[in-house]
Amino acid sequence: MLKQIPGYLKDWRLHAAALLIVLLAESIGTISFELGAGMILILPMIYAFILGIAMVFTPVIKEKQFKHSEIMTTALIGLLVAKVSLNIGPAISMIVQVGPAILLQEIGNLGTVLLGLPLAILLGVKREAIGMTFSIAREGSLAIISDKFGFNSPETRGVFSIYLFGSIFGAVFFGLMASLLASFTPLNPLALAMASGVGSASMMAASSSSLSAVYPEMAAEIQSLASASMILSVATGFFVSIFIALPLAEKMYHLLTKRKSDKEAEEKREVGS
Known part of the structure; x- marks a missing residue:
């Protein structure tokens, strides 16, 4: 009976290491502190x-665990897609009530492609640029890219890198930006609250907390609208990423890299002549 169980499910080293990491991380919990008008x-x-990363340098994790972890990660991403889908279902009626505003918000997120992709290619990034720029690189983005391109693809490396970068610095940036916009621009704080729900819980929490500190009398409205906006962004952003942002990123990458290659070839011909 045990022989029929796949090796990655019997890998006690891998499961013990994952369990230990989760227990330690959860026991520390979320740490927050203020930085000027924002929050980290x-x-x-x-x-x-x-x-x-530290586990890699111990005798616990070996080459076999690396191979098994890839299989497990691919399977768990399937569960992640299911979780995102469960969030989308209950939000359908809310999407209808809000109307075109939330859709326009998601189209605005295409700026990551239109601005980020050309810059990444200019800096010499290869196909990783597609994963890095087609979205804000949260959980749903990981699922989309790894499902389409595979776990070991350059696109997946790109989205994972931005996912980690956003997890570390995204909340800081959103918290500071929200407080600055609330303090120095005439924008309505409720509009800023809605804009803070880009699909990341940590970024939304940092942004709405900063807005609530600037407008304490509107704190309840800001928090509720930011939370609703985040749920809607997860629901609509998933489909915008699949059907609009990712195809656009791939098309732009091929066009820009082709022009870059043609320009380099032309420069080489001129030098040779």
């Missing part, structure tokens, strides 16, 4: 990432 949130995922 350090999430358990950051500790888990650091502990996972």
Whole structure:
């Protein structure tokens, strides 16, 4: 009976290491502290990432565990897609009530492609640029990219890198930006609250907390609208990423890299002549 169980499910080293990392990270919990008008949130995922790297340098994790972890990660991403889907279902009626505003918000998120992709290619990034720029690189983005391109693809490396970067610095940036916009621009704080729900719980929490500190009399409205906006962004952003942002990123990458290659070839011909 045990022989029929796949090896990655019997890998006690891998499961013990994962369990230990989760217990340690969750026991530390979320650490938050203020930075000027903003707020910094350090999430358990950051500790888990650091502990996972540290595990690589111990006798516990060997080459077999690397191979098994790839299989397990691919399977768990399937559960992640299911979780995202469960969040989308209950939000359908809310999406209808809000109307075109939330859709326009998601189209605005295409700026990550239109601005980030050309810059990444200019800096010499290869196909990783597609994963890095087609979205804000949260959980749903990981599922989309790894499912389409595979776990070991450059696109997946790109989205994972931005996922980690956003987890560390995203909340800081959103917290500071929200407080600055609330303090020095005439924008309505409720509009800023809605804009803070880009699909990341940590970024939304940092942004809405900063807005609530600037407008304490509107704190309840700001928090509720930011939370609703985040749920809607997860629901609509998943489909925008699949059907609009990712195809656009791939098309732009091929066009820009082709032009870059043609320009380099032309420069080489001129030098040779």
